Amino acid sequence: MPSHRLARLAGLGALTAGIATRTMLEGARRLSRGELPKPSDLLLTPGNILRVSDELSRMRGAALKLGQLLSMDAGDFLPGELAGLLERLRADADFMPPRQLNSVLVTNWGPDWRKRFSRFETRPLAAASIGQVHRATTLDGRDLAIKVQYPGVAKSIDSDIANVISLFRLSGFAPPAPVLARLGAEARKQLHEEADYLREADNIRRYTEQLGGIEGFIVPVVQEDLSTDRVLTMSFVPGLPIDVATGQSQEVRNSILTRLARLALDELFAFGFVQTDPNFANYSYDPDSRTIGLLDFGAAKEVSPDMADLLRQLLAAGLEENHERLSELSVRLGLYSEQTSLRHRELIDQTIRLVFEAVLASPSFDFANDQLLHRLRAMGTELALDPGFDQIPPIDVLYLQRKAAGLYLLGRRLRAQLPLRDILEEYVHEPVPERSVRKD
Template identity: 50%
Template sequence: MTSDARKVPSGRLSRLGAFGQLAAGVAGGVVAEGARRLAQGERPTMSDLLLTPANAVRVTEQLSRLRGAAMKLGQMISLDAGDMLPAELTQILARLRDAAHIMPPTQLEKVLATSWGPGWRRRFRRFDARPVAAASIGQVHRAELPDGRVLAIKVQYPGVARSIDSDVDNVATLLKVSGLLPSGLDLAPLLTEAKRQLHEEADYLREAAQMSRYADLLADDPAFLVPRPAMDLTGRHVLAMDFIAARSIDTLGEADQDVRNRAMAALLGLVLREVFDFGFMQTDPNFANYRWQEATGKIVLLDFGAARPVAERVREGYAALVHSGLHTDKPGLCRALIEIGFLSENQFARHGPALDRIIDTILGLLDRADDFDFADRRFTEQIRAEVPSIASDRASWHIPPAETLFVQRKISGTIALAVRMKARLPVKDMVARYDT
């Protein structure tokens, strides 16, 4: 987490002005870089001029300062789009995951006084003014009640909820004018769903209810810990919950192989249960939402603002994918990929051979009887080798339905964590439990 404290622009005009400063700064960078390259006899493209290191810093810094939907949408795009975005843009967006600033003390005091009243400090034995974490929508503080209960207090940045719609539209405009996305690509459904999800995430009363639901669902599961909210201190913009001491999930990478395997089996198993058993999923796979207790081997689950029901058609679509994959039914798998919205008829018509090779690779994974080694990058390399030809064909770009995209984001994020942990898991056996 960065140590910088910077006031969050909370008014509509101040946030619009920040986007104007960003656009002006990027434009100035384009002019300067264009002049430099022309003087060297080059004929650069607009995307070459936009995606310079200097402009990457400008975009990341300004969106980090704005926080809220501007930063969150960048994070969502970087996770959802995967290899379909230019590498330079992916790097810019990925940097937003760890780039949040914190509120200065005066702004924090104002937010808490508004939520709890001017004498709010008397409610606590101790309240740490320095946050223990900062993200796109809020920052987290450690506090202790007079009875000794230790809490994590998530405080929402001021103005975030009011600015969601305009921030999403402004980020989308920046992406469109950059020329990085095809002009004919219809972003409207995704943007509408992104706004809806962000409004839900900004409602901390809703998140408290989702947290309680998850705690109930996993109450008897020895692999997980879920905090409980303190409702007497929770409102729309402040969320109080149990503080559970744990380490970053990244530290799990230093554990023995069997420990990593157990942890990742629990997380991948949870994803399958979310889709097929619960019909309810926490759809944000940000690694910061997972913590690990070395002493107990338990995984602490955090951040339930993105929790949502899994649509029945999505569950049925994944069931069809599982069945076709396990039975090596290639035509059935192709139909399922189209019906769930991952791929389009147009893409199969234009890139049939490349997609056939990707599907063969996936079927090869599901056909393996032994544990799948996520440290073996040949699987992802075989798929990535086919992506450039499809991604470069802008006329075939396709955005899956939002209800599918958010579920797949969680699945892909969990797989990415398994790769980072170099886990070895019986993927076929785990998936086969849900073959209907």
């Protein structure tokens, strides 16, 4: 696994140049046959996507993180062939060979680190974008999950993102340059935060305290004596990947999503602290105890009281079908501005109203119904492909939108059915409902 900046730069640079060359050659070949192919047809070929996913899986780090975000957040909104290929980025792939792993642990724990453990599984439980997770047992009997950061990942974030942005530009699907620069800057900030494991340890402790008496969840306990800024050691949380729960009964699947939906609303309106990364791998489910494990807090973000209040008002206006009020709040939230064209404003308004109409249409919201997804996809595509539209919401709003989209996609995966309207109405009016005594 490449750990030095120059090696990573060479990898992504060669990938970009290779795809550009192959795209031009394919374009020339088709033109010679009298065809007029679209740029996207030349670029988004199965061969090119496989090359991208293979290289990102090999490199890990910020490059893979952005690829995973694309596959997670947009997989259900992309063409089937492309979505299927990007699915590979969510699977476990390359991990550090034992010699490289040992080098990282010697640097963080010292040369005699193995003497602390009665068992240390060299093969990781999972290999994610920034680090891989190992299971181990200490001499004093602690059952642990140990997240080990890939060497060089933190130092290469800026160059990785610059190279991935160049891939976006090459694709022809990149947003306008100022928008792309803003998103790139925020991605750098987010990934530097996620690469700081001491910060994540603080997030875990804070979240555990705020979770308080809410039943049905478990958060790992940070092991201070074995944690550094590049190695995060936690108690092991038993359970299966949460999307495996698709094989559970309808009642269990509904319960899982109901609890996660209420927890997300608690994060927003009670905690003021939201875990914004909706990747399915960040949750586990224990069918024996029916407990949901909350596993990753690198992307936890504070939400200001003012933002939470605006979103509470937005929920209230949507549930009351007050369209004028929804438009007013959309401006205050930065979803668009007074300078946004009337056509674009109307399209954004229609998208928001569409979501609330679906919530209000039935006492039980069926996540397996694809009608809403298809309509949202069509509206989103129209906005995204319009060269005259360059409005993006504030970053804080984008993180919360991502959280909501992740829960929606999980609901689709679980084919859950929830009394979503009733749940939202509980949170529209203060105070936030008492959760410590509620069991789902």
